[in-house]
Amino acid sequence: MAQQNYAADSITIRKIYDNALTSYESYDNLRYLTKKIGNRLSGSPQAAAAVEWSRQVMDKMGLDRVYLQEVMVPHWVRGEKEIGRVTNSRAGAADMNIAALGGSVGTGAKGISAQVVEVKSFEELEKLGKKKVQGKIVFFNRPFDNTHLNTMQAYGGAVDQRGGGPVAAAKLGAVGVLVRSMANEVQEVPHTGSTRYQEGVAKIPAAAISTKHANQLSDLLQDDPQLNFYLRMTCETLPDVLSYNVIGELKGTEKPEEIIVVGGHLDSWDLGEGAHDDGTGCMQSIDVLRMFKELNIKPKRTVRAVLFMNEENGLRGGLKYAELAKKNNEKHIAAIESDAGGFTPRGFGIDGTAAQFAKAKSWHNLLTPYGLHDLNRDGGGADIGPLKGQGTVALIGFRPDSQRYFDYHHTEIDVFENVNRREMQLGSASMAALVYLLAEYGF
Amino acid sequence: MAQQNYAADSITIRKIYDNALTSYESYDNLRYLTKKIGNRLSGSPQAAAAVEWSRQVMDKMGLDRVYLQEVMVPHWVRGEKEIGRVTNSRAGAADMNIAALGGSVGTGAKGISAQVVEVKSFEELEKLGKKKVQGKIVFFNRPFDNTHLNTMQAYGGAVDQRGGGPVAAAKLGAVGVLVRSMANEVQEVPHTGSTRYQEGVAKIPAAAISTKHANQLSDLLQDDPQLNFYLRMTCETLPDVLSYNVIGELKGTEKPEEIIVVGGHLDSWDLGEGAHDDGTGCMQSIDVLRMFKELNIKPKRTVRAVLFMNEENGLRGGLKYAELAKKNNEKHIAAIESDAGGFTPRGFGIDGTAAQFAKAKSWHNLLTPYGLHDLNRDGGGADIGPLKGQGTVALIGFRPDSQRYFDYHHTEIDVFENVNRREMQLGSASMAALVYLLAEYGF
Numbered sequence: 001m002a003q004q005n006y007a008a009d010s011i012t013i014r015k016i017y018d019n020a021l022t023s024y025e026s027y028d029n030l031r032y033l034t035k036k037i038g039n040r041l042s043g044s045p046q047a048a049a050a051v052e053w054s055r056q057v058m059d060k061m062g063l064d065r066v067y068l069q070e071v072m073v074p075h076w077v078r079g080e081k082e083i084g085r086v087t088n089s090r091a092g093a094a095d096m097n098i099a100a101l102g103g104s105v106g107t108g109a110k111g112i113s114a115q116v117v118e119v120k121s122f123e124e125l126e127k128l129g130k131k132k133v134q135g136k137i138v139f140f141n142r143p144f145d146n147t148h149l150n151t152m153q154a155y156g157g158a159v160d161q162r163g164g165g166p167v168a169a170a171k172l173g174a175v176g177v178l179v180r181s182m183a184n185e186v187q188e189v190p191h192t193g194s195t196r197y198q199e200g201v202a203k204i205p206a207a208a209i210s211t212k213h214a215n216q217l218s219d220l221l222q223d224d225p226q227l228n229f230y231l232r233m234t235c236e237t238l239p240d241v242l243s244y245n246v247i248g249e250l251k252g253t254e255k256p257e258e259i260i261v262v263g264g265h266l267d268s269w270d271l272g273e274g275a276h277d278d279g280t281g282c283m284q285s286i287d288v289l290r291m292f293k294e295l296n297i298k299p300k301r302t303v304r305a306v307l308f309m310n311e312e313n314g315l316r317g318g319l320k321y322a323e324l325a326k327k328n329n330e331k332h333i334a335a336i337e338s339d340a341g342g343f344t345p346r347g348f349g350i351d352g353t354a355a356q357f358a359k360a361k362s363w364h365n366l367l368t369p370y371g372l373h374d375l376n377r378d379g380g381g382a383d384i385g386p387l388k389g390q391g392t393v394a395l396i397g398f399r400p401d402s403q404r405y406f407d408y409h410h411t412e413i414d415v416f417e418n419v420n421r422r423e424m425q426l427g428s429a430s431m432a433a434l435v436y437l438l439a440e441y442g443f
Numbered sequence: 444m445a446q447q448n449y450a451a452d453s454i455t456i457r458k459i460y461d462n463a464l465t466s467y468e469s470y471d472n473l474r475y476l477t478k479k480i481g482n483r484l485s486g487s488p489q490a491a492a493a494v495e496w497s498r499q500v501m502d503k504m505g506l507d508r509v510y511l512q513e514v515m516v517p518h519w520v521r522g523e524k525e526i527g528r529v530t531n532s533r534a535g536a537a538d539m540n541i542a543a544l545g546g547s548v549g550t551g552a553k554g555i556s557a558q559v560v561e562v563k564s565f566e567e568l569e570k571l572g573k574k575k576v577q578g579k580i581v582f583f584n585r586p587f588d589n590t591h592l593n594t595m596q597a598y599g600g601a602v603d604q605r606g607g608g609p610v611a612a613a614k615l616g617a618v619g620v621l622v623r624s625m626a627n628e629v630q631e632v633p634h635t636g637s638t639r640y641q642e643g644v645a646k647i648p649a650a651a652i653s654t655k656h657a658n659q660l661s662d663l664l665q666d667d668p669q670l671n672f673y674l675r676m677t678c679e680t681l682p683d684v685l686s687y688n689v690i691g692e693l694k695g696t697e698k699p700e701e702i703i704v705v706g707g708h709l710d711s712w713d714l715g716e717g718a719h720d721d722g723t724g725c726m727q728s729i730d731v732l733r734m735f736k737e738l739n740i741k742p743k744r745t746v747r748a749v750l751f752m753n754e755e756n757g758l759r760g761g762l763k764y765a766e767l768a769k770k771n772n773e774k775h776i777a778a779i780e781s782d783a784g785g786f787t788p789r790g791f792g793i794d795g796t797a798a799q800f801a802k803a804k805s806w807h808n809l810l811t812p813y814g815l816h817d818l819n820r821d822g823g824g825a826d827i828g829p830l831k832g833q834g835t836v837a838l839i840g841f842r843p844d845s846q847r848y849f850d851y852h853h854t855e856i857d858v859f860e861n862v863n864r865r866e867m868q869l870g871s872a873s874m875a876a877l878v879y880l881l882a883e884y885g886f
Contacts, residue, residue, distance in 0.1 A: 018590045147461045373816040401787050403865045422846045
């Protein structure tokens with residue numbers, strides 16, 4: 001193992017931060033991606049534009065290699081704006097802000113109308129049984145537990161409703177599902193996101209309802225459990241489409257066969273602009289390479305920025321990347337994923353061996369001056385996850401401050417204006433600093 | 444010294460955070476202060492409303508004592524919307540976004556017109572000398588150094604231009620001053636803030652110019668150093684007005700004579716809504732007392748929430764508070780000031796004895812689970828500063844994440860919508876946790 005030179009390393013890391021904080025290139029790139037291309041769900045023309053544009057961006061950087069990986073992706077389309085309406089409660093009619101869950105079937109053009117039964121858990125649903133669920137719309141309304149300091153944990157405690165709600169409800173004969181939006185606060189906007197169906201279980205339409213209207217619907221149900229809800233969604237799943245992971249690479253000067261990945265996902269939901277999710281992660285990953293070039297840092301090991309396709313509704317890009325890595329006998333030593341927003345960095349989660357974690361800990365004093373205090377073993381990420389088990393690759397999650405993430409996540413307000421340049425750039429610098437250390441000393 | 448009971452303390456602190464993260468009272472109070480009362484410069488009717496409203500808020504909380512401290516405050520008014528205009532550059536005319544600096548004299552109703560001379564430093568100005576400055580408008584255009592991780596340091600490196608620019612320029616015969624806004628980024632909005640005059644030196648009108656237009660003006664001057672600038676401001680200083688510090692108190696159960704202050708300032712600039720500066724600091728201070736009441740935490744030492752008046756343009760409230768503390772032989776052991784925005788907490792700066800700092804360090808493990816990693820000796824704050832030297836009072840600055848602060852500071856976009864409830868509430872909890880430890884164990 002190379003002898004560590006903390007003094008030289010600390011100078012290099014300081015240069016990285018100085019560069020990141022005074023650079024506008026990545027932020028201008030994010031503006032282009034979000035404003036000129038816009039949201040970019042897998043299979044959409046915008047996703048194709050994002051692939052070609054990001055390829056061109058990296059192509060102009062003088063990297064050692066820029067290439068695409070073919071991957072077939074699902075193609076789900078939202079169709080017309082959804083309608084969710086309480087039609088005949090005692091309090092009268094009320095329109096609700098809803099958004100079809102990704103992958104959901106539609107209701108047919110005429111929509112469906114049914115009574116609503118509210119539950120907070122799958123246990124509660126089971127107890128109700130077929131008799132009380134048959135023919136109804138099941139409304140999953142368990143809120144985030146706001147006492148979690150890290151909002152990702154609150155998300156983790158609620159998102160089973162979105163993923164598993166439709167199957168559980170359909171098994172008891174429900175005709176539709178509403179899921180309380182995945183958000184900490186009471187908001188107007190619904191939060192979309194993927195749901196799942198199961199072979200042999202009826203596919204029923206499922207939508208997210210804004211937290212504000214979830215509260216309102218719950219109140220109306222208290223007053224009138226018999227109320228009727230009208231749901232109309234014309235979303236549908238079309239045939240798979242050819243798309244791509246976009247990859248840029250700097251070859252290692254000493255051990256080019258050892259690969260370090262830094263990445264985010266290029267696709268986004270079809271609401272808003274996919275700014276924090278995950279435009280920032282992609283732009284930061286490219287920015288790591290830009291800084292290495294500009295600062296003339298020649299990595300000893302190979303560094304790859306990977307813009308994964310289809311994280312949101314299929315993970316096909318992540319799976320394809322791992323499949324090809326294995327097929328090509330590539331040796332990945334670490335993969336860093338940025339998919340938690342472009343907020344002020346707090347640290348990294350490292351899913352690796354005890355020795356790898358100890359090594360990361362030995363770099364602690366190089367990272368804490370930049371606010372990177374949180375180093376724990378709760379690492380990984382969706383797109384890098386499929387690499388797990390290929391040699392001793394460490395799966396590293398970049399962890400920015402989480403407080404605002406679920407204000408924007410999967411909504412129409414995940415837009416460029418809600419990204420702060422400095423916060424995003426501190427993220428680029430944090431990833432570049434860690435990549436530098438990994439490339440210098442191995443892992 | 445009382446024996447510390449870390450297990451019990453950690454449970455109490457967890458309860459504080461649970462309460463803060465699930466409470467909406469303080470956020471609703473902030474909404475009222477910013478939306479119903481609005482901005483509240485010293486001497487304004489809105490400042491009077493803020494005093495009476497915050498007194499009532501604390502009065503309803505069942506505290507041991509709620510009272511006002513009389514203090515005479517300056518009364519500066521902005522007058523009509525300012526005009527700043529390049530009238531005859533080679534490139535034509537151009538309107539610039541400007542805002543009179545607080546305390547500035549006006550230009551007279553007709554305005555003034557003069558050539559502009561740009562400088563980056565006082566040294567540069569001195570070198571130009573009377574001959575090149577006489578009769579001109581001096582344009583101080585030194586930008587923030589964006590390489591500082593903490594934006595407060597970037598501010599500290601630029602704000603001398605705003606405070607000292609007019610005197611330095613007037614000494615050389617200038618007729619007006621433009622100061623580049625105190626901001627990290629290129630923005631449309633000008634940032635106001637106090638300036639100073641000096642006995643015996645002519646008072647000349649001074650305005651902040653938006654960073655975007657500062658760049659533009661600098662470009663125009665490159666092209667045409669002879670260009671004329673028209674400046675019109677009708678601001679003026681009126682006679683002093685009677686106002687108040689607003690104070691709420693929980694009496695200590697064991698050592699009531701030992702006082703811990705937690706505070707922010709109730710006044711704000713007259714642009715925007717004074718949300719981050721410093722509505723959040725005031726609401727957080729009140730929220731500390733609310734949590735102690737709700738959680739039935741009986742502080743062993745006296746805890747005071749102090750809403751200081753006139754931090755922005757005179758500091759009369761802070762001076763009055765210290766004056767009365769001395770006159771009444773009060774014993775302050777610590778004062779915590781929150782005046783850096785309602786952002787995610789990073790820690791505290793402690794201006795105190797080595798023993799006090801060591802004691803705070805001994806609480807480190809109780810605070811780091813909540814992200815409070817930064818404990819340094821760079822403490823204090825404007826309003827609590829005048830207490831310095833009264834016994835061994837420690838002056839403690841609450842330090843939230845600083846990245847976004849100067850996007851909003853002293854502008855029309857320092858509004859409620861730019862405050863995130865959870866970030867603000869984490870601040871309340873952080874201050875409450877520290878106040879609890881100080882009250883339990885002394886300092």
